[in-house]
Amino acid sequence: MDGRRDALDVVIESALERLRAGDGAGAESALAEAPEGHDDVRVLHPRAAAAHLRGDVEAAERLISAALAATTDPVVVASLHNDLGNMRLEAGDPAAAAEAYAASLAVHPDDAPTWANLATALRMADDPVGAGRAGLRALELEPQGALGRAAVTAAVLSLSGRGREGDALDLVRRWVRLDPDHPGARHRLAALGGLPVPDRAPDEYVETLFDATADAFDPHLAGLRYRAPDLVVDRVAALVGEPAGDLDVADLGCGTGLVGVLVRPWAQTLVGCDLSTNMLRHAQVRGCYDVLHRAELGAFLRAQPTAYDLVVCADTFCYLGDLRAVTAAAAHALRPGGAVVATVERLTDPTGEWRLMPSGRYAHAEEHLRAASCAAGLEEVVTTPVHLRLEAGVPVEGLLWSARRPSRKGHRTGGDNSASGGKDGRVGVD
Template structure:
């Protein structure tokens, strides 16, 4: 959690303080184009003013310029010895750029100056949880809730640290405290039932979802995950509202979260393209379906005369835009976008997006219609290997898995020639490999 409190080691002159307060208000409100010129003007009039350096660094990070952000925040830290806020924000930037050792040091330095800084305590606990240092993560969260009992995120994080150590009942109690304090923190609240699913405690997870749904009966995320836990009537695909709300909620931390899972789908898609296409010379029109934060973009850019991306999440598209590799980014559902662009693309790629579809016929038919003759389509889905005859299955964690035979039948039905259908490890989740299919097809 970022801190947006100015340092207080030195009271600035009134004009500085007033300008800074205006800039920070714009920054908090997401009005970056208003905040930036104010911060720049402060530094022009008062070079080296540490709070302006700090918040300009936060702004640069929000814009996706993380190296500039690290440099600016480090300059502020030198000028604000003993000030906790910039160290906490430095840790946040370093986590999102996957520099975890440096991030841990920043958080610990922050706590050395201010031992009860609840943002840093919780952020460090989250980092240590992902490093499987659960006992210390628990201890940090307990310090945070002791210092500030109404800090919901610390209770949510404590609940996960407890469950990951096998203390289910105690974890559920901590989760209940978080829910009572902040019931609408979607990502934090949903982390507990998802953790229970990974522990095999499907009924415990379902109970949490039922209680949640009783208060928010139209919440698409809760409805989808409850169906995944209990089975019964399974939707043919995740709803647009589910996808949009889910991915908007964790767009800012998406890349760091996937890095911790040894996420391989973008590289697998790229490797398959290398085996199918001529050496890259910006010769193809390429569409990245469900592009997310744009992890595939830099890998395929050199093949693209024009590189387009579409996604349902505005938050994810904002992150993709910061990479500055896409020529076009569209807020659109992928089947609709394909249908609106017949014979428009030479290459379609789709890394880990079709796992939110069960029934794939419409998506593959639309892909075939959007390709030019000879065009290629490379995508990943999770693998369902049951011999029970199911074409696909909604798994308890909320993603669909597909049977190899079903994919082959569909490719033939929509007029795509199968070029490859390989079994691959897509990621590691809860210590277990997630196996999927890497598929390549061509329009004749």
């Protein structure tokens, strides 16, 4: 290899390192040192990526077009079209992105990630049926692949949200045939009436769902005008009064810590519990918890009798159907006089106490919350209709629920730190 080619390799590697670090300007500076005569696809492709990083979509597309004209290598051509699709999708043009992904697949038809990308673009372009087909193709190519599963799940939710349960059911049945042991596929099938309804979502389904969404969780919910954490903390203030930092508090399904950061002023110790390792990682970064546990919330509560003054839970009971067992577990974990505050999605149909909805989440009737509270020996039960967030621009109806364990004479609210297991901020795995 001659010295000019060696020099080009050094320039390109330097540019790629800077691109991996998100430094588009640095990558462009490195590429400016490329030897003359080497303005070929190896330089044009990273130049396009650098232009995209600094927000110049027009320049990025122009450089991609030049790179496509400079090569006939099918692998490179497919990669360029896929990158073009990513740029267009990020720029808010899913229809044009779908065209680019289709062009990539025309030369490399067995690439599962590109099929998953196409599914995303088609769904965003208001073609959920096409999105479902593309997601299934990704699963055919990579059985049990996370990208294909996520693409099919999103298409199912899109169809259900449009009232097209028949199309959603057909898609999930095809998914189950491809992926028969996946708990998420079977749970979705049950939600659409294709299987008997379980009394709770499988733990593996919940864990996988939130591991996959953890990185984008907070901004996604902000876009939905998510109110559950504020509703929970408002009820805490009404029950407990001004924060004094003297309570032992458990946050069930703590997620990234959206409730924890708000309830922290009341807490002497704050313990978070979640099934998702990725959610717990974000919660630890938030820094509001003394201890985090990876555990199923019922088992977590049953293992800690009379450990807490307050148990809070925002939008986690929607993955449970019959709430009697978890309510009893919460009562078991509360000290006398302690309170539980939670949100659920509201079931307004008078024919049942709870129901698995096409969304894959459970909705609960007010009567079920009162019955579960009574069975657990809780009192001062309050259920308030609320709006939890928006879905497809429509408010999601919910209930804000609170109840209290009966007091015992001489009980002091604010515990002895037995709930914390220490104050080292570690993530414990139960």
